[in-house]
Amino acid sequence: MESIAELFKKKEYYHAFQPICQLPEKSRIGYEVLLRSKAGIHPEALFSLAKENKMLPELDIHSLHHALSTFFHSSLEHKNELLFVNIFPSTIIEDTFPGFIQKIARSFRPFLTxxxxxxxxxxxxxxxxxxxxxxxxxxxxxxxxxLIALDDVGDGANIFSKIEDISPDYIKIDRFFSQELSSSLEKQKTVKLFVDFCKDAPQLILEGVEEEEDFACASFLGVAIGQGYLFGKPGSLPDE
Structure with missing residues (x-):
């Protein structure tokens, strides 16, 4: 069986980059990096399979290193932009994680922030x-x-305790709330609740924005940052 490192070298696993934009200007502030497989396996299935085989930390760590190398070792303007990279809590609590993250810090020191x-x-x-x-x-x-972001935030009862526990720099609201936002008063109330909560810090990002009317509604409610097909689909970096 090939190692995860070898699969990245052969580009069986690779990354796509989706723009994250400031509202209402739609100006890009960075990208989220998303893991893909040449075989077309859905990312959630890929991570579930890795977890079942006790390989999730290895996949997570190689994915993180490969994503940072791809982004920060390329040559154009996005070197000054943010890169959002997913990581699992189970990877963070692994015994090997401190040594790995120290290597990352040394390799990418100019870009840590x-x-x-x-x-x-x-x-x-x-x-x-x-x-x-x-x-x-x-x-x-x-x-x-x-920097730290809390991903796929919904309206769970313990979400505010999680925010208090880790004090994230960004909160990303699940795409459920952006779908038909303009026609749902309940979703608008929830989004406004998070907008008010994030007035000072952390910064709020609405995921899954696809329609102009939902973008306009999000801007009206005070959402400052958005992500979704309206701003760009996941793909290669501009200079790749």
């Missing part, structure tokens, strides 16, 4: 949040200069 680690809030990772080492390591990452 442009790297936003998106903490996945999936149900299968829920137990990791209660581990004391998890919040300690998040604090260490922030001290090193990394």
């Amino acid at each position: 442009q790297i936003v680690l998106e903490i996945n809030e999936s149900i299968m990772e829920g137990e990791c949040w209660s581990e004391p080492i998890f919040t300690r390591r998040i604090a260490e990452l922030k001290k090193m200069g990394f």
Whole structure:
């Protein structure tokens, strides 16, 4: 069986980059990097399979390193932009994680304040949040200069306690809330709740924006940053 590192070298696994834009101007502030496979396996299925085979931390770590290398070793204007990279809580609490992240910090030291680690809030990772080492390591990452985003935020009862636990720099609202936002008063109320909550910090990002009317509604509600097909589909970097 080929190692995950070899699969990246052969481009069996690769990354797509989706723009993240300031509202209402639609000016790009960075990208989210998304893992893809040449075989067309859905990313969630890919990560679930890796978890079943106890290879999730290895996949996560190689994906992070490959994404940073692709982005920051390319040559054009996005070197000054943010890069949002997904990482699982179970990877962060791994014994090998501190050594790995120190290597990342040395290799990409000029860019640390442009790297936003998106903490996945999936149900299968829920137990990791209660581990004391998890919040300690998040604090260490922030001290090193990394930025932190809480990903796929919904309206769960414990979401505000999670925000308090890790003090993220960004909160990304799940795409559910952007779909038909302009015609749903309930979704508008929820989005406005987060807008008001994030008035000072952290910064709010609405995911899954696809229609002009939902973009206009999000801007009216005070959402400052958006992501979705309206701003650009995941793909190669402009200079690749």
